[in-house]
Amino acid sequence: MESFDAVYKQHYQDLYRYVYRYFHRREPCEDIVQETFLRLYKQHQKKGCIEYEKAWLYKVATNLSLSKLQRSKKWTLIQPGLTYDTPSVPSPDEIFEKAESSRRVFKVLAKLKKRDRVLLMLYQEKMTYKEMSEITGIKSTSVGKLLSRAFEQCARLLEEAS
Amino acid sequence: MKHTPDKQDLFDYMMGEGDNKSRHTIFKHIENCSACQQQLELLNRQKKNIDADLSMLNPSSIPYNVWKKPESVRTRLNWMKMPAFAVSFASLCLIAILTNKLTLQCQSENSSLIVQHDKNDADLAGDILSDWHEKRITVKFVPAGTQEVQYIRASLASN
Numbered sequence: 001m002e003s004f005d006a007v008y009k010q011h012y013q014d015l016y017r018y019v020y021r022y023f024h025r026r027e028p029c030e031d032i033v034q035e036t037f038l039r040l041y042k043q044h045q046k047k048g049c050i051e052y053e054k055a056w057l058y059k060v061a062t063n064l065s066l067s068k069l070q071r072s073k074k075w076t077l078i079q080p081g082l083t084y085d086t087p088s089v090p091s092p093d094e095i096f097e098k099a100e101s102s103r104r105v106f107k108v109l110a111k112l113k114k115r116d117r118v119l120l121m122l123y124q125e126k127m128t129y130k131e132m133s134e135i136t137g138i139k140s141t142s143v144g145k146l147l148s149r150a151f152e153q154c155a156r157l158l159e160e161a162s
Numbered sequence: 163m164k165h166t167p168d169k170q171d172l173f174d175y176m177m178g179e180g181d182n183k184s185r186h187t188i189f190k191h192i193e194n195c196s197a198c199q200q201q202l203e204l205l206n207r208q209k210k211n212i213d214a215d216l217s218m219l220n221p222s223s224i225p226y227n228v229w230k231k232p233e234s235v236r237t238r239l240n241w242m243k244m245p246a247f248a249v250s251f252a253s254l255c256l257i258a259i260l261t262n263k264l265t266l267q268c269q270s271e272n273s274s275l276i277v278q279h280d281k282n283d284a285d286l287a288g289d290i291l292s293d294w295h296e297k298r299i300t301v302k303f304v305p306a307g308t309q310e311v312q313y314i315r316a317s318l319a320s321n
C-alpha cells in the first residue's frame with residue numbers, strides 16, 4: 001500500500017491540526033484522525049485509490065468530528081483550557097493567558113452555526129471555495145457568501161467577547 | 163454619485179478566488195476607488211484578527227505515527243463487558259439487602275424491654291423519658307393521692 005503511506009505522510013499533520021480545532025483536546029482528535037485514515041485504508045482495499053483524497057479525508061474527519069461533538073456537547077464547552085496541551089514548559093502566566101484566550105475563541109466558535117464553524121475551520125486550512133464545497137456539500141457558488149457572513153459574525157462575536 | 167463597494171466581490175478578491183481576468187479588473191478598480199480601498203482594508207483587518215484568534219486553537223505539537231486501538235473496537239469491548247458488570251452490581255445489591263434484613267430480624271428476636279418496679283398504685287400515664295443510647299428508659303409519674311414526683315427506671319436487656 002505505497003499510496004496509502006504517501007497520503008498518510010502528506011495529510012496527517014494538517015488533518016490533525018484541523019480536527020484539533022474542533023475539540024482542543026488531544027484524545028478525541030487522535031481517535032478521529034486515526035479512524036479517518038482507517039476508513040481510507042479500507043476504501044483503498046475495496047475500491048483502490050480515491051480520486052480526490054484530500055477532500056475525502058477532510059469530509060470524513062468533519063463528519064466524525066461533528067457527530068462526536070453532538071454526542072458530547074457538554075465536554076466541548078468545559079474542557080478547553082483545563083487540559084491545555086503544552087510540550088515545552090512555558091511559565092504559568094503564559095499557560096493561563098493562552099488557555100483563557102483559547103477558551104474565549106472556543107466559546108465564540110461554539111455560538112456559531114455548525115455550517116459556519118466548519119467553513120471557518122476549512123478556511124484556516126487554506127482551502128479554496130471549490131474544496132470547501134466538495135467537503136461540505138454546499139454549492140460552490142454559495143460558499144463565498146456563506147463564508148463572508150461567517151467571517152462577519154465571528155469577528156463581531158470575538159470583538160464582543162474581548 | 164458615491165460608489166458603494168460590493169463587499170462580496172472584495173471578500174472573494176481577498177480570499178484569492180476568481181479567475182485572473184476578473185481579479186485584474188477588481189485590482190484596477192481598487193487602485194482608483196477610495197471607498198473600495200477602505201472596505202478592503204476593513205476586510206483585511208477583520209481577516210487578520212480572525213486568523214490571530216483562530217490560531218489560538220492550534221495544537222502546540224502534533225504526534226506522528228501514533229496508532230491506538232480503534233475507537234469502534236473499544237466501544238464493542240465495553241458492550242461485551244456490560245453484562246458482567248450488571249450481574250456483579252446486582253449481586254452486590256442483593257447481598258446488601260439480605261444482610262440488612264437478617265440483622266434487623268436478629269435484633270427484634272434477641273432483645274426485650276423489662277420494667278422493674280413495685281409500685282402497683284402508680285399512675286403510669288406519665289412522661290416517658292427515653293435514652294436509647296444508654297439502653298434505658300425512665301418513667302416519670304405521680305402516685306395517686308400524693309403530689310410527689312417519682313421515677314421508675316426500665317432497662318433494655320437481652321434474653
